[in-house]
Amino acid sequence: MQSSWYWKKIVAVKEKFKSFINAGQFTQLDYSIKKGYLLLCPPQTRVSWSNEIWGRLNVPNHSVILWLTRLDRLKAKQRLHKIRVIPDSSCLLCGQSEENIEHLFFKCPFSNRCIKSLKEKLGWRVKTEAIYPLLRWISKAKVSRFKKQVLAAFVAAGVYQVWKTRNEVLWFQ
Template identity: 45%
Template sequence: MQMLKLLSRGEYKTNEGYQALVTAKQSVKWYKEVWNKMAIPKHMFILWLAVLDRMQLKERLFRFQIVPDENCLLCGTKKETIEHLFFDCHLCYQALNQIKDWLGWHTAASTIPKILRWVAKARMTRFRKQVYSTTVAALVYHLWWCRNEALWNHKVYRVSIVVRRIQSNVKNRVRSYMPNKIQHIDQDWFDQL
């Protein structure tokens, strides 16, 4: 009986340990995919919240009866969920596509997890990967900012304005964190952005 208890306790612990390991591994994987020294820290923070689905979205606020409806603040037609905002909502989808065009980025990925995975696995120089992930963080941050402007100031910005803000943030940030050694092809690519 005691043996059984010990065994079951042992099994329980092993199982718990395994779960912890799996969770830790998953976080490390996400961390590696999301983390980028070049990105602006406050952008990274918002991206991280989005990855963990910890944003105070209307779907959640509505469930706790904090807001009267769960409609997206940008389009007003769909439920505001993490999937809708990034990047189902037509305004956000347009912003994503304009950013992809700007970078000459050919991918059909259009959700945050898929985009981050794409960048993590892409065969390209470290510099270009850093610029891509700096841009993804800036995109998520600015769309969140745009959504909050709609919430607090009842103002919905045009996509072109949001995209210009992202481009300017990314260019300034990358210029100040430019690596010493960079291939000519990457330098030319960045200069024409």
């Protein structure tokens, strides 16, 4: 019988949980979901960029696209070309280079203008060459938590808008 992906994950987590504590201890615990989560994922194992990707001020759609970008999971043309789904990998926005994450969000003349404009509006002087260093910069910056949330929301919105524009070009081709 085929089990669903979710069910398999729940069973896997249960097994992992059992390896941490025994049933006797478990019944004596004042258990909460948060305590269970911390047991399975101690704070030091959390990725450093999760606060920026899932920031409180981020629009959920923007967070998802930013997360996929960070994981290099967006279906940019280079990816699809590599597995022979499409015949060419040229950038939909400029046609001058191969469309991969780095080009699409940072090196493409279109996204470069968007980033420049955003940075000017924010008065933000930071190098913007790739998504990970940018998120790390925000996470380590010596600014208030609120300002970090604002910067993260701007990055997420910028990435989302470039991806949306790129998809609109694809649809109207």
